[in-house]
Amino acid sequence: MDTTVADPLVGQVLDGRYRIESRVARGGMATVYVARDMRLDRVVAIKVMHANLAADEEFVARFIGEAKAAAALSHPNVVAVFDQRTDGEHVFLVMEYVPGRTLRDLLTERGRLGPRAALEIMQPVLAALGAAHRAGLVHRDVKPENVLITEDGQVKVADFGLARAETAGKMTKTGMIIGTVGYLAPEQVLSGDADVRTDVYAAGVMLYELLTGEQPHQGDTPLAVAYKHVNEAVPPPSNAVPGLPRELDALVARATAREPAQRPQDAGQFLALAAEVHGGLPPDIDRRVEQAAYGRTAVLESPMPHAAPGGGRTAVLPAAETGPAPVPPHDGAPRRGMGAAGRYVLIAIGTVAAVVLAWSIWYQTSGQYDHVPDRIIGMRLADARQMLADAGLQVRVAPAEYSDRVDKGEIAATDPAPGARVAKGETVTLTPSKGRVPREVPDVRGRPLEEAKRMLRDKGFQPGRESSTPSQSVPKGSVVRTVPAAGQRQSPDEPVQLVVSSGMSMPNVVGQNADEAADRLRSMGLEVKIDRRRDDGRPGNTVLEQRPAPGTGVSAGDEVRLVVNRRKCLFGGFFCDDDRNRGDRLPVPPVIGQSFDDAKRALRSSGFRVKIGSRLGDRVVGQNPLPGTTAERGREVTIWG
Structure with a gap:
């Protein structure tokens, strides 16, 4: 039987204003919730510091400093910070709620991106970082997990939680490295120093990952990855993905130079270089790169992103306390003129840093913890339950929710999120997808069946079962309505039923006066043709036969043939047995919903003249006189659309 560990904050109201509705993510320093601001009636994100960290005055000061730093940034590509509050033991931030997914989710789904697609994501990221750098702020934790992509495709950089004013950087507690191992610049590993150029390095690593689907430095342990950042240059991405332009290799190499002075000096410079490369790419470069890649490997699927150990998680690691160490040359060779004593000093410094770094990583990844698997998103429910059970974790299944990311x-989604650390025996909540997010059913009424089906498919829907119904206003073979109705919302995973017009039902006019029968049929928009023959046993000018037969479906514009009995006349045709005063008023046919051509033909064949008023569409939406009324023969009928 599944068990669940209820989050005590869900349902509570913080500061008398923010009602916590659900937990969406948990990191090493804080937990993020969706909440409602009851004062302004809007959905917000609430970031609550973990209770054990709230007791650390220095950390609280850093956390509050995050609010001041991020609130000072007003940029469309930065997640906005609205407020910072304290409610008892809870210290929290109020932030913009951004529905959507992370860049990590996109990489997990697609494996890697083409050159144009990668640069089109990197440019708003660099624009956001550039705004921070101009304000004197360093993000310190640039990675795909901190890049959000909204439902309409807007890119926003999140979690400036580790950013602080560059001028206050020297007040940081001595010997602390803050960042994520897979994206650490060499100077962060060696000394813990971080400025705007460390953000540039991390962004360069992220660009490499977008292009190749994996991080540039791999290793069995986080320590091995950190060592490679210090001692090895980031390889050209074209080594991993053939066909990538050399301009991208040069851009990645420039951003990830091991010497900070050789990189773009802030994200603004990096953005200018990226925009220049993007502008010079051929329009079809993404397709060409994919073709080149497939031509070199037998594997048809794009590689899934590979996260080096610790590569996707933020870590706070002790650095060597011997002060800044010399950074090796860009090509990895020893500097000229360096003697044996200098090399021994470097080896000693590296050894101390390695030991301290290894101890910190061991402490964070010791056996009492596990991680929610990254690949769990998109798995079938039964498989996901088994995987978590095998890892010693409890499982709870939440009610299914709509999602455009995975199939029904x-x-x-999971809570905690994929990649988050969880203790053995802790509960992971799985949320299955119940199909794609509902959207409005398009209006296909009055459209021919095949055109209506095409319109539904263009909007992501699949046409479902078809049925027919008679209609006086919709032509035969065109759509009368859909189920659900136009404008209602339905998941595209559910088919849309189509109700198709079988046309008007042909009335029985056999035995009726031919003139009255013809007027009645013309008022329905039908074309009446009359053939005559003599039948002495029946009154003259009556309908003997009709085609189509009574009850047959017909549409405006269809031809109807009536066989009419010839009149019996005396005295040279002056007196006939069925002469009568038929009057000058005729029924007005209904033409609303018809095309203008069909409407004009129906009205003229019924004995009326036609005037067209305003015409904004291709179908009639109104007429005067109204259908069903009578009007003088030859009167002008106005139609508009």
Whole structure:
């Protein structure tokens, strides 16, 4: 039986204003919730510092400093910070709620991106970082997990939680490295120093990962990855993905130079270089790169992103306390003129840093913890339950939710999020997908069946079962309505039923006066053709036969043939047995919903003249006189659309 560990904050109201509705993510320093600001009636994100950290005055000061730093940034590509509050033991931030997914989610789904797609994501990221750098702020934790992509495709940089004013950087507690191992610049590993150029390095690593689907430095341990950042240059991405332009290799190499002075001096410079490369790429470069890649490997699927140990998680690691160490040359060779004593000093410094770094990583990744698997998103529910059970974790299944990311029945979200650390025996909540997010059913009424189906497919829907119904206003073979109705919302995973017009039902006019029968049929928009023959046993000018037969479906403009009995006349045709005063008023046919051509033909064949008023569309939406009324023969009928 599944068990659940209820979050005590869900349902509470913080500071008398923010009602916590659900938990969406948990990191090493804080937990993020969706909440409602009851004062302004809007959805917000609430970031609550972990209770054990709230007791650390220095950390609280850093956390509050985050609010001041991020609130000072007003940029469309930065997640906005609205407020910072304290409610009892809870210290929290109020931030913009950004529905959507992370760049990590996108990489997990697609494996890697083409050159144009990668640069089109990097440019707003660099614009956001550039705004921070101009304000004297350093993000310190640039990675795909901190890049959000909204439902309409807007890119926003999140979690400036480790950013602080560059001028206050020297007040940081001595010997602390803050960042994520897979994206650490060499100077961060060696001394813990961080400025705007460390953000540039991390962004360069992220660009490499977008282009190749993996981080540039791999290793069995986080320590091995950190060592490579110090001692090895980031390889050209074209080594991993053939066909990538050399301009991208040069851009990645420039951003990830091991010497900070050789990199772009802030994200603004990096953005200018990236925009220049993007502008010079051929329009079809993404397709060409994919073709080149497939031509070199037998594997048809793009590689999934590979996270080096510790590569996707933020870590706070002790650095060597011997002060800044010399950074090796860009090509990895020893500097000229360096003697044996100098090399021994470097080896000793590296050894101390390695030991301290290894101890910190061991402490964070010791056996009492596990991680929610990254690949769990998109798995079938049964497979995901088994994987978590095998890892010693409890499982709770939440009600299914709509998701455009995964298919119906697959895992759409987890709590904690994929990649988060969890203790053995802790509960992971799985949220299955119940299909794609509902959207409005398009209006296909009055459209021919095949055109209506095409319109539904263009909007992501699949046409479903078809049925027919008679209609006086919709032509035969065109759509009368959909189920659900136009404008209602439905998941595209559910088919849309189509109700198709079988046309008007042909009335029985056999035995009726031919003139009255013809007027009635013309008022329905039908073309009436009359053939005559003599039948002495029946009154003259009556309908003997009709085609189509009564009850047959017909549409405006269809031809109807009536066989009419010839009149019996005396005295040279002056007196006939069925002469009568038929009057000058005729029924007005209904033409609303018809095309203008069909409407004009129906009205003229019924004995009326036609005037067209305003015409904004291709179908009639109004007429005067109204259908069903009578009007003088030859009167002008106005139609508009």
